Ligand SMILES: Nc1nc2c(ncn2[C@@H]2O[C@H](COP(=O)(O)OP(=O)(O)OP(=O)(O)O)[C@@H](O)[C@H]2O)c(=O)[nH]1
């Protein structure tokens with residue numbers, strides 16, 4: 071056939087530490103083909119080399135592929151492509167096929183592009199091909215909703231309880247709150263301002279935040295708006311656009327007013343985009359260790375308990391890692 075392959079002598083192991091390469095005669099070199107398939111729902115990654123699936127045992131012995139196991143692709147893809155991978159396959163080109171959801175394809179593509187850009191001078195290149203599956207989130211959500219509806223007619227009273235209904239609705243809310251927690255003056259409001267790229271929240275070198283402030287990303291807005299709610303979450307001041315000079319003073323006045331229980335700010339946070347219908351919001355909380363005002367702690371505990379499906383961003387100053395207030399904050403609820 072005249073086709074010559076570059077073979078790697080495996081000596082019984084898939085990837086021996088000691089490399090022994092040899093080629094057969096008259097070869098038309100077959101490039102190494104690496105395929106990765108990733109399922110974000112089961113967090114499973116499949117690795118194939120030249121169309122052969124590597125078994126879990128092989129993967130676990132190998133540092134290159136070990137990092138792919140049981141972890142989200144976003145946690146490892148940026149460090150996956152290394153020069154050593156090319157040395158391993160004794161080539162300066164790797165054919166790489168990636169199969170996964172559209173969202174993960176974006177992440178893989180940027181990792182591949184970054185690698186290629188930084189290794190252009192060395193002549194190393196990954197030749198990618200992407201197979202993107204639409205995430206079908208809406209379809210899956212509809213199926214789950216239908217199941218929940220069915221469960222209403224089933225034998226379990228729990229599915230009909232008020233609590234279950236609330237929890238179900240909460241799970242489907244588009245907001246994803248990142249609740250920022252830390253002791254007083256640790257820099258919660260400062261971190262949110264830095265992320266938003268605008269001074270939307272007051273920050274001071276003393277107990278400052280007194281109310282909950284939600285900063286909601288809304289890609290469709292061209293300016294930032296704000297409103298405030300009272301203890302019963304009734305609107306005191308409706309959404310309003312505030313000029314640059316008025317923005318922070320107004321939010322500060324609302325924050326200092328005992329009538330306010332929650333401030334909401336919304337606008338387009340430049341680096342944050344709506345993904346799969348999830349709307350990201352940062353929730354600023356008062357430092358719970360304010361001994362002058364017990365309402366601060368109460369407000370923070372309430373914010374954690376009432377928040378949407380959320381995550382906590384816990385800020386620790388290096389010097390307070392072992393401090394009691396820091397541990398008490400971590401112990402909230
Ligand atoms: N140098 C420096 N100053 C910081 C940093 N983070 C916060 N600060 C300052 O520390 C002070 C407190 O920051 P805030 O953002 O108000 O802290 P907070 O956690 O929101 O405080 P409370 O709302 O009172 O609970 C401000 O004067 C900030 O400018 C930092 O990383 N470096």
Ligand SMILES: [Mg+2]
Pocket residue numbers: 258259260272273278279354355356
């Ligand atoms: Mg603050």
